[in-house]
Amino acid sequence: MAPQAATWREAKPATIAGALTRANALPCGNWYVIGASREIGGQTPVGRSLAGTDVVVRRDTEGRLKAGHGSCPHLGAPLRDSPVVCGTLVCHWHGLALQGDAFAGWTPYPVYDDGVLVWVRLDATGGEAPLDRTVLPARPELMGSVAAVCTTVGTCEPEDIVAARLDPWHGAWFHPYSFVDLKVLDTSHGSSPDHEDGFAVDVSLEEPHRGGRAGT
Ligand code: FES
CATH class of the missing domain: 2.102.10.10 (Rieske [2Fe-2S] iron-sulphur domain)
Structure with a gap:
């Protein structure tokens, strides 16, 4: 398997902090x-x-x-x-x-x-x-999509959890068993009122129990 290209130079703290600020203002x-x-x-x-x-x-x-x-x-x-x-x-x-x-x-x-x-x-x-x-973002139709919820009880700062969710680069490194070939394509969403807020990524999801990749 080819080694992953390092992405630490692309993971911009200011981009993540900006997304967190916008999320907290909702x-x-x-x-x-x-x-x-x-x-x-x-x-x-x-x-x-x-x-x-x-x-x-x-x-x-x-x-x-x-x-x-x-x-x-x-x-x-x-x-x-x-x-x-x-x-x-x-x-x-x-x-x-x-x-x-x-x-x-x-x-x-x-x-x-x-x-x-x-x-x-x-x-x-x-x-x-x-x-x-x-207040919910637009979601794919439940029929024909996959939804999974993970519940973990702990004591944490909610901002840290939200910030991790708004860091699109960390997935391939922190969850390599799930995210394969994760590439962040666009972080400009939310930069103007015309843009829907969000990041665009290209990623495959590994399904270990099924022995393959679920999709791209
Ligand atoms: S009925 Fe619930 S504590 Fe007594």
């Missing part, structure tokens, strides 16, 4: 991702800490998402450990049943499923003007 409407759409359902809720707020989310018997604070309003049991029984979240300490509406001091949060990710709106945490929906 409105979030107080929406936070809590998990992958396909991981939420069944008899176990998903509970996560989002920007310091414990949140629990699940689906009812109709598949509708229900989200709210992650602590039971009675004595504070962690609801992430409570079962979903016939679409109702039942606290495992003393049996308080939460249907998903406001009840006994428990307040539901707005929740939205965009088909790939599930979002929860935390107005007290976000502090922005709330939006009815998340």
Whole structure:
């Protein structure tokens, strides 16, 4: 296999910093991702800490998402450990049943499923003007495309994660098992109001379990 050409001279800190500044200036409407759409359902809720707020989310018997604070309003049991029984979240300490509406001091949060990710709106945490929906970039049609969500629990600076996502050069070096022949073709997107924000890359994705490359 031919060695990769070094790209460190092309990876411009100012380009990455500019993209991060533009990303941070976008409105979030107080929406936070809590998990992958396909991981939420069944008899176990998903509970996560989002920007310091414990949140629990699940689906009812109709598949509708229900989200709210992650602590039971009675004595504070962690609801992430409570079962979903016939679409109702039942606290495992003393049996308080939460249907998903406001009840006994428990307040539901707005929740939205965009088909790939599930979002929860935390107005007290976000502090922005709330939006009815998340702000999403244009995506390929779900039918005929591949979506994957990786969930890792940790403590980090969100800006560092976003900056890594906005560094198109690092993929071939930091994730060589996935990205093959990654070339950054254009970093001028977002340089004017007429340009859609984004980078253009040419890359192949390795699918190790299938023994080949998925596409270019
Ligand atoms: S702590 Fe949940 S019912 Fe008592």
